[in-house]
Amino acid sequence: MTNATQRDLFPGALEMMILRTLKRQPLHGYALAQHIKRISDDLLQIEEGSLYPALQRLLKQELVKAEWGTSSTNRRVRIYRLTAAGAKHLQREVSSFERMLEGITRVLAPGES
């Protein structure tokens, strides 16, 4: 699991992914973790547990809200939902992330230098 090339996510990356995922549909913690892992094709090394501090941060900033409900497998779970502020935040974060990515890509692109 751990290898030399593993790299930490930059701060805020996990939150961004959580918000993006919740934008599609409200999910509980476990489902959220499985979804992110599946979509990212295990390219990102994310410990499932690290989701929870991130979720707490989002809760505190009121970017998501949580409600106890029942999952598809009939468990009592806490389901997270994007708030309006969360949607706005996501939009801002994504566009700023894309600009950053573009910048980095340009610098890294061969032939331009």
Added chain:
Amino acid sequence: MSWFTQLLSRPRLYRELSEEIQGHLDEKVEELVAAGMSKEEAKQAALREFGNISLFVEKSRDVWSWLPVEDFFSDIRYGLRTLSHNPVFTVVALLTIAIGIAANAAVFTVVNSVLLRPLHYPHAEQLVALHQVAPGAEGLTDFENGLLLSPSMYFTYAEHNRTFQSLGVWMTGTANVTGLAEPEQIRTVGVSDGLLQAFSVPPALGRWLLQTDQVPRGPERVMLSYGYWHRRFGGSQTVVGRNLMLDSRPREIVGVMPQGFQFVDADFDVIEPLAFDRGKLILAGFGYHGIARLKPSATIQDANADIARMLPIWMDSWSNGPGTNPHIYESWKITPMVRPLKQEVIGNVGELLWVVMGTIGVVMLIACANVTNLLLVRIEVRQQELAVRAALGAGSARIVRGLLVESVMLGLMGGAVGIGLAYAGVRLLVAMGPSSLPRLGEISLDARTLAFTFVLSVLSSVMFGLVPALKYARPWSGSALRSEGRTASASRERHRARNLLIVGQVAMALVLLVSAGLMIRTFEALRTVDPGFADPQHLQLVRISIPDSLVTEPERVTRIQNEIIDKLVAIPGVKSAGFVSEMPMEGFDSDWDEIFAEGKVYADNTIAPLRLYKYISPGFLQTAGTRLLAGREMTWSEIYGLQPVAMVSENLAREMWGTPSAAIGKRLREFPKMPWHEVIGVIQDVREKGVQETAPEIVYWPPLMENLFGPGPAQATRTVTFAIRSGRTGTESFLNEVHGAVWSVNSNLPLASVRTMRDVYDKSVARTSFTLVMLGIAAAMALALGIIGIYGVTSYTVSQRQREIGIRLALGAQRGHVLRMVLQQGMKLALVGVAIGIAGGLGLTRLMTHLLFGVTAHDPVTFAVVSALVISVAVLASYIPGRRATLVNPVVALRYE
């Protein structure tokens, strides 16, 4: 969510988090089992995938916590735990701080109540005392009162000023009340129009005395004080409109002043109108205190300029009678020196209180130094614990903060105990009631005192906490974790801080002891001064006033007084008795006038120097123990015969005629119409205004004299103090017999100011004795703390050097040598401290020059004695640990390893 509701809902948040994480793991396991894994394997895998659970839980929780505060609370919890684990240290440190803070809070309470708080009048900052001086008038300027106002001055100022809202004059007096119960002598204040308006304190009942009440020979009206209203009328609401028999004349009560109202610092029972008869006023009659309320825009300078402008108007508008030159007062150089009323009330007590505050502050510094030392010692003991905390990841900032929090807690707890002690102390102080302290009744703890105590607690905790904390903020060598810190011999560097503190303590204690010593010397010097009377303990005083409404005929008044003396002398145990218009140091307003000597030429446009004059009965000198230097006393037959005789004080005799004996047979008088009076006796100088003041020149007149102004042949002194010499003074039975003797002559005569001369004397030196007591307490505390400091440091050093001493002893060192070594160390610190203390003391004691008498601020005897005392105390304080050092068993000391 606000942080507060977060704080409250946190347990729920944590519970939900745990439940959620547990659910997550369960779901994962379930899924993996469904995919064919064994339950055990699935659990393992789920945990692996999840990561470090406790870390994530903690991180999740951290999101909700407010870190600085949480850390702070944990620091406090930790601090409390360490403090409670070391009860001896905690109690000693706490007591030291508490006593220091208590002393400071108590003195600050006094300073705050007396000096800082405004007077109890509306807009008290606008109130001023119309103080003025007359440097050109001889005999007047010695005294603090300066030149009081005359009634004509009052009218001039009241009518022509441009800077005052209102202005008035007042004068204290006494009156006899009859018709209520026993005849009673009460304290009165006579007020002019404008005075109550200036104070602006509304009456509690009824109305003020107004201009319409100031009509001479008009209807007589009075106001009551709150205290008298309650004492005599039970606080009855219907008192307004009733009559009070004052000096046998009915006066209508028109109002009551509220509780706590005072005329500057004078308590009173009844206010009566002065009711000046404007048509009969002359320039002179300087006997009234002036008070005014400034216009909001006016300053003290404006007021001074305004009065200076009005003085010529005053001299132009009035005269001293036909044939006198009103501008003669120009030679007096009357100068207005208007000052805030508060300054008038406080007088010269301000300087004294600041000196006391300063010395108590020094005691606090010494206490802080002691606690610093305690903390330094303790922190060395705790070195290992701190090293462990550092090794476990506590940053040095966190450790320093922890230590500071600990000392601030000590400081605050000490402050809390201290304020309780201060409260008790202030109560005690007020009960002791140094009567020279103005505004004594107003002394109380208030918000400002609490704030001061709080700030002092925090400041002093930082002061004693910072040094030990910073000492351990340095990078950790790791050596502390090993145990060598415990047994190493004392290194120079480690003791430097402690030694410096000891030196400082000794120096400060020395300064305080020297101040106290100087006060003791002052007190001694005062006691050797011959005040002009003897054995005050056995001199009983009573003041009796015979108003003309009771006895009209002047000669009859004197005969009654004579009869009272005869009755008093007949009391068993009484050696002699006599009377005088006022006893020395009694503090009644004195009478002054120009005194002319026969044959002496006074230049035009000048006035003869002002002299104090008194009236005296035969037998008084013998009773008071005042020596007659030349000539003889007057006799009763001379008095009844209105013979023009007089006596003078020694200094007046010397000034006018060279020697006391040369004065006998010479003649003097007050004013041209008065017949020349022959000097028949010369009396020793008497310290009229207190032991510390020089004796004034005095003329003694007979109590019954020819009446030169009003109707009738003679004029009597109606209010006098009787002095009774007896071994039985102060006893209940004696006082009853005195009352009986007086009432057997006339049962309508109240006895006032019943006290011994000793009380009067003590009151006059109260300022000095108050300073002495306060400085004495401060110095004693400083010395005690200094001893504890030296003792503590020496015994700690000895315990640290046990191994070294053991080796020395094992190698054959003499026990005496070891003792000397330890003593030398204490001695060295004491000597350096004494040297610094002497240097500082020479500079600082100069500040208290005004409090001293008969001794200089650099008195070598005091400095020498105090230095010797401090050094011997230091030797004693290090002797005990030194002695213990010599008892060290070398084998045990070495096996300590």
